[in-house]
């Protein structure tokens with residue numbers, strides 16, 4: 368079964384809607400990920416999760432949203448940041464269009480971990496209220512809190528997302544170019560759902576602060592990409608795909 372909405376015809380969508388109304392929407396970012404990983408990293412991982420879970424569940428996948436809220440990453444060329452309100456409207460209009468045709472259960476997979484969440488929450492709540500649909504948000508950082516396969520926590524271009532990329536898109540990673548920049552150990556305002564120090568009060572850094580990271584490390588990442596491996600990425604990917612399949616199954620049960 369071809370699960371890619373953009374590769375199907377309207378009549379095939381019509382047929383799908385006779386027996387299912389679920390849809391996965393991958394949302395990522397186009398932002399710098401160091402000298403060794405592509406700007407599209409967050410979108411690629413969201414696509415990989417959506418596609419693998421979609422295949423297993425027989426659920427269609429919408430074309431990915433390639434842009435996220437990335438003001439802090441404008442420090443490096445190629446980054447495209449859209450305003451929070453644009454992200455909200457973009458997701459709402461996507462859901463609204465598809466709701467017109469009968470899609471009613473959506474799972475939004477957020478590859479731009481943590482950072483996109485507030486805006487996706489606002490769009491999801493509005494869609495549920497105004498369009499009588501159900502929207503679940505799936506964030507890899509939150510959905511892998513108990514996954515123990517990594518030695519280091521969340522950062523940017525770190526062990527976790529680079530391992531994930533090494534498993535799913537090895538040709539896009541050049542680990543030779545990777546330099547480590549271990550995350551600071553602040554007692555409060557740490558950003559990692561799996562870390563007890565997380566305050567859930569993340570605010571993106573300023574471009575000036577990002578330049579300081581660049582001055583220290585020579586690149587603009589946080590974490591230790593040198594610890595990344597395809598094997599760790601495979602275990603992580605399988606964990607998340609399992610979780611996503613579970614969310615989709617939950618939705619299927621709630622429909623009937």
Ligand SMILES: [Zn+2]
Nearest residue numbers: 408409524528
């Ligand atoms: Zn990323």
